[in-house]
Amino acid sequence: MQKIGPTARTLSVSATASQKTAPPAWKLGRLNHVAIAVPDLEKATSLYRDILGARVSDAVPLPEHGVYTVFVELGNTKLELLHPLGEKSPIAGFLQKNKAGGMHHICIEVDNITDAMAELKEKKIRVLSEEPRIGAHGKPVVFLHPKDCDGVLVELEQA
Numbered sequence: 001m002q003k004i005g006p007t008a009r010t011l012s013v014s015a016t017a018s019q020k021t022a023p024p025a026w027k028l029g030r031l032n033h034v035a036i037a038v039p040d041l042e043k044a045t046s047l048y049r050d051i052l053g054a055r056v057s058d059a060v061p062l063p064e065h066g067v068y069t070v071f072v073e074l075g076n077t078k079l080e081l082l083h084p085l086g087e088k089s090p091i092a093g094f095l096q097k098n099k100a101g102g103m104h105h106i107c108i109e110v111d112n113i114t115d116a117m118a119e120l121k122e123k124k125i126r127v128l129s130e131e132p133r134i135g136a137h138g139k140p141v142v143f144l145h146p147k148d149c150d151g152v153l154v155e156l157e158q159a
Helices: 041-051 092-098 113-122
Strands: 028-036 059-062 067-073 078-083 103-111 140-144 153-159
Touching: 028 092, 041 067, 078 092, 092 103, 113 140, 113 153
Parallel strands: 028 078, 103 153
Antiparallel strands: 028 103, 059 067, 067 078, 140 153
16 A cells, blocks of 8 residues: 655745746735634634634624624634624625625735735735725735635735
């Protein structure tokens, strides 16, 4: 019987970097969180806290974003549970299309959100707001259009 071992992986260099363009004025950082839209916030909170044993925050309303948030601490990152708040909540629309809930977005830290936004716009990546807004962690955030990010809604957060 052949034993299968780990496969060596190498990191690829992006096409723009290999074409010797100037490095970005900003740096992409760590994964801050993965956001999950949930139809029942209490049930989802209980799953992570009571069944899986995670440290879970209280639910916090963010009316300016139209959501309630609960953060689940995972050690190296977090999960953000999102539930609709108000009639104009973007999460309500998401849950209408995805009744059981599901992954909504990923959040990656950047060291300079203003520089990141400017450069991404130059590279034809659509930014969903003209200015950063204050996110759930009290830091500036901006979302990138999923059609420009391989179908994933990407949130950038100032580190």
